[in-house]
Amino acid sequence: MMQQARTILQETFGYNTFRPLQGEVIRNVLNKKDTLVIMPTGGGKSLCYQIPALIFDGLTIVVSPLISLMKDQVEQLEEFGVSALFLNSSLTPEMYRQNVNRLKRGDAKLLYLAPETLMMESTRRLLTEMKVDCFTIDEAHCISEWGHDFRPEYRQLARVRKDFPGAVCLALTATATPRVRDDIQQILEMKNSNAFVASFDRKNLLLKVADKEKPLEQILDFLYTRPKQSGIIYCFSRRQVDELYSDLKHEGHSVLPYHAGLSEMQRTRNQDAFIRDNVQIIVATIAFGMGINKPDVRFVIHHDMPQNIESYYQQIGRSGRDGLQADCLLLYSYSDKQKIQYFINQKEGTEKKVAEKHLDALIHYMEHDGCRRTPLMEYFGEEYKKENCGMCDNCLRHKDALQDLTVQAQKYMSCIARTNEMYGAYHIADVLKGSKAKKILENGHEKLSTYGIGKEWSKNQWIQLSRLLIRKGLLKKDPQYGSLLLTDDAVAVLKGDEIVQGVLDRTQTNTGDDARRKTSSDVEKKYDEHLFEELRKKRKELADAQEIPPYTIFPDTTLMEMSYFYPQSEDKLIGIYGVGSAKMKKYGDEFLEVIRNYCSEKNIEERSRDLNRKLKKSTSSQKHDRVGREYNSGKSIDHLAEQFGVKKVTILSNLKKFVDDGNTIDPAGILASSGLSERKKDEVFESMQKVGPELLKPVYEDLNKTVDYNELRILQLAYMAENGS
Ligand code: ADP
Ligand code: ZN
Numbered sequence: 001m002m003q004q005a006r007t008i009l010q011e012t013f014g015y016n017t018f019r020p021l022q023g024e025v026i027r028n029v030l031n032k033k034d035t036l037v038i039m040p041t042g043g044g045k046s047l048c049y050q051i052p053a054l055i056f057d058g059l060t061i062v063v064s065p066l067i068s069l070m071k072d073q074v075e076q077l078e079e080f081g082v083s084a085l086f087l088n089s090s091l092t093p094e095m096y097r098q099n100v101n102r103l104k105r106g107d108a109k110l111l112y113l114a115p116e117t118l119m120m121e122s123t124r125r126l127l128t129e130m131k132v133d134c135f136t137i138d139e140a141h142c143i144s145e146w147g148h149d150f151r152p153e154y155r156q157l158a159r160v161r162k163d164f165p166g167a168v169c170l171a172l173t174a175t176a177t178p179r180v181r182d183d184i185q186q187i188l189e190m191k192n193s194n195a196f197v198a199s200f201d202r203k204n205l206l207l208k209v210a211d212k213e214k215p216l217e218q219i220l221d222f223l224y225t226r227p228k229q230s231g232i233i234y235c236f237s238r239r240q241v242d243e244l245y246s247d248l249k250h251e252g253h254s255v256l257p258y259h260a261g262l263s264e265m266q267r268t269r270n271q272d273a274f275i276r277d278n279v280q281i282i283v284a285t286i287a288f289g290m291g292i293n294k295p296d297v298r299f300v301i302h303h304d305m306p307q308n309i310e311s312y313y314q315q316i317g318r319s320g321r322d323g324l325q326a327d328c329l330l331l332y333s334y335s336d337k338q339k340i341q342y343f344i345n346q347k348e349g350t351e352k353k354v355a356e357k358h359l360d361a362l363i364h365y366m367e368h369d370g371c372r373r374t375p376l377m378e379y380f381g382e383e384y385k386k387e388n389c390g391m392c393d394n395c396l397r398h399k400d401a402l403q404d405l406t407v408q409a410q411k412y413m414s415c416i417a418r419t420n421e422m423y424g425a426y427h428i429a430d431v432l433k434g435s436k437a438k439k440i441l442e443n444g445h446e447k448l449s450t451y452g453i454g455k456e457w458s459k460n461q462w463i464q465l466s467r468l469l470i471r472k473g474l475l476k477k478d479p480q481y482g483s484l485l486l487t488d489d490a491v492a493v494l495k496g497d498e499i500v501q502g503v504l505d506r507t508q509t510n511t512g513d514d515a516r517r518k519t520s521s522d523v524e525k526k527y528d529e530h531l532f533e534e535l536r537k538k539r540k541e542l543a544d545a546q547e548i549p550p551y552t553i554f555p556d557t558t559l560m561e562m563s564y565f566y567p568q569s570e571d572k573l574i575g576i577y578g579v580g581s582a583k584m585k586k587y588g589d590e591f592l593e594v595i596r597n598y599c600s601e602k603n604i605e606e607r608s609r610d611l612n613r614k615l616k617k618s619t620s621s622q623k624h625d626r627v628g629r630e631y632n633s634g635k636s637i638d639h640l641a642e643q644f645g646v647k648k649v650t651i652l653s654n655l656k657k658f659v660d661d662g663n664t665i666d667p668a669g670i671l672a673s674s675g676l677s678e679r680k681k682d683e684v685f686e687s688m689q690k691v692g693p694e695l696l697k698p699v700y701e702d703l704n705k706t707v708d709y710n711e712l713r714i715l716q717l718a719y720m721a722e723n724g725s
Helices: 002-012 023-031 045-055 069-078 093-104 115-119 121-128 156-163 178-187 215-224 238-249 263-275 309-316 332-345 349-367 373-379 406-418 424-435 438-442 461-472 490-495 512-518 522-526 530-544 558-565 583-602 610-632 638-645 646-660 667-672 676-691 697-701 709-723
Strands: 033-039 059-063 084-087 110-113 132-137 168-173 196-197 206-212 232-233 255-258 281-284 297-302 326-332 475-477 484-486
Touching: 002 045, 002 059, 023 033, 023 045, 023 168, 023 196, 033 178, 045 110, 045 132, 045 168, 059 115, 059 232, 069 084, 069 110, 069 132, 069 297, 084 093, 093 121, 115 156, 121 156, 168 178, 178 196, 196 326, 215 238, 215 297, 215 326, 238 255, 238 281, 238 512, 238 667, 263 281, 297 309, 309 349, 309 373, 332 349, 332 667, 349 373, 406 424, 406 461, 406 484, 406 490, 424 461, 461 475, 522 558, 530 558, 530 583, 558 709, 610 646, 638 667, 638 676, 646 709, 667 709, 676 697, 697 709
Parallel strands: 033 168, 033 196, 059 110, 059 132, 084 110, 132 168, 206 326, 232 281, 232 297, 255 281, 297 326
Antiparallel strands: 475 484
């Protein structure tokens, strides 16, 4: 059945390989084991039920709270040639009846439902008459009161699913907190062993935090180097949204606003314009995003500080779902922090404590000097082991950007001391600059020994220094008056015992933009941008004619591969990412024509794929080679599973390949990860000797099904390690 799953992946969806855990999940579902999947946004949750749905005889029900997404999902599936339907309150009675009739005729493999619709007596009667093979619960965190999005209707799903005893239950969510996870498993009565948790590291997101100084200028700088890209800019308030929207519009950007103050019609219209690429940028409050499935959002900017890490991660997670690079820029200012603090102070008791903890974690992330992925992954309970991720501002910043700022720090801090820690950053800068402002003269600060000793820097640089000193914990701001206070650590610097190093100007929004291209794939780096634009035009034209979003025809990734490989025949086109048989039939000719014309005009030939294939192979073999070598260097299987962010079985299968390649490994470490008694182990080995170790089924039968496959897999590997493969 897994072979069939792979074929569907390639032929229907046009993808080459499974994303992490997809294969394992699909296998589990096909074996009718209830399964929980936790994957970050963009991880590829949909295929986990869509592929089994195409293999099962019966129907797959997908319960989702996001009515706005159902239509989108069904449209996307139809483009892949998969028959799917949805039932929810957005349908007219006429269309509702039509869909019910199609369902009765067996005219759909997947049915998307809102929980309320499923609870309706008529729906339940309809469905209990049908053969249902899979009961999928999307956004499964809604079942838990501990989640951020609890829906009482979801609670009843545990009961409703019992209406379908023959169906396997698959629950999916992007919410990672253990509490919610446990809740889902408990309510749906699922076994721990059937939970699949993917790594939450989204490698293609470039993470940046910049000091907010002149936000409009900073955002304009950022947008300048990203023409034609889709993106979302989040603001704290509706007022801010309106303001930034009109500023950007004034600057000639293609932009629309979105917040709860707009009429529902206006919101829908703006969202649609974004989804259909009629507008590039949406300036929005957090109200925007839940119903967005657009895979090619290329950037997310936080004009203001987000509420907490969880919502920040959810918001930036809306970019780069297609796996291509996306840039996430957060503008950080001290006054934003105070704004949030103000809201927190309105709360009481535990709620207040929780909010404070969340704020601390966020501040820690924003002020972090090292790799940003370290505090981020830590927050989600995952250890980040790499020292340099190559995809965050801190990792990409040039090493020589680090300056020695000790002398200026001493000047600045002694000026604070001389003025009795009663003034804010601007005043201190004025004193150092030797300003004749009224406030200086009134206080007699022109007579201080620190007056005018800081002319070597602009006022702005002194302000930046004050931020850096706060970040380093040498200064803090008086929460009530905003005056700067020296901390205990400041003394050592003032005495000359400690130095201060850092990057003064952290307002740049394009840090690492050149360096980042090094990490992207060859296709991403070298595709033909002119052809890409022509293909985009064609895609838009086809999409508009059918009133569907362009990405349902092909995602950017597909157009990018087309503009790299220049395929000119159907044979070649089918090898391109995202080109399955249905899309080939429907759109192949139109896109081929664009490519052929372009190529003949410019005298360009097809680029061979073989090279690329080989490259792919060698990187995948590198993976099991690496696992093998790391294992031989003494790491345990558990350790490796954690290090590579995969399940133990995956490490075992990597090791098996490594042994199959003729390498040797030490069986002891493998045996150590088996939970069987010595006696039982020997029994298994004897059986392997008798019926052969290559196939597990005969061994399983021979042992009267007393040892499960996971254990057999471990012992098979140990056996092979001992006896050679
Ligand atoms: P999620 O629901 O977890 O946010 P989706 O299921 O929407 O993620 O998948 C995100 C994107 O990745 C989609 O555009 C999807 O087509 C693509 N995708 C999913 N699985 C694969 C795969 N194995 N290979 C290539 N692309 C994939
Ligand atoms: Zn990093």
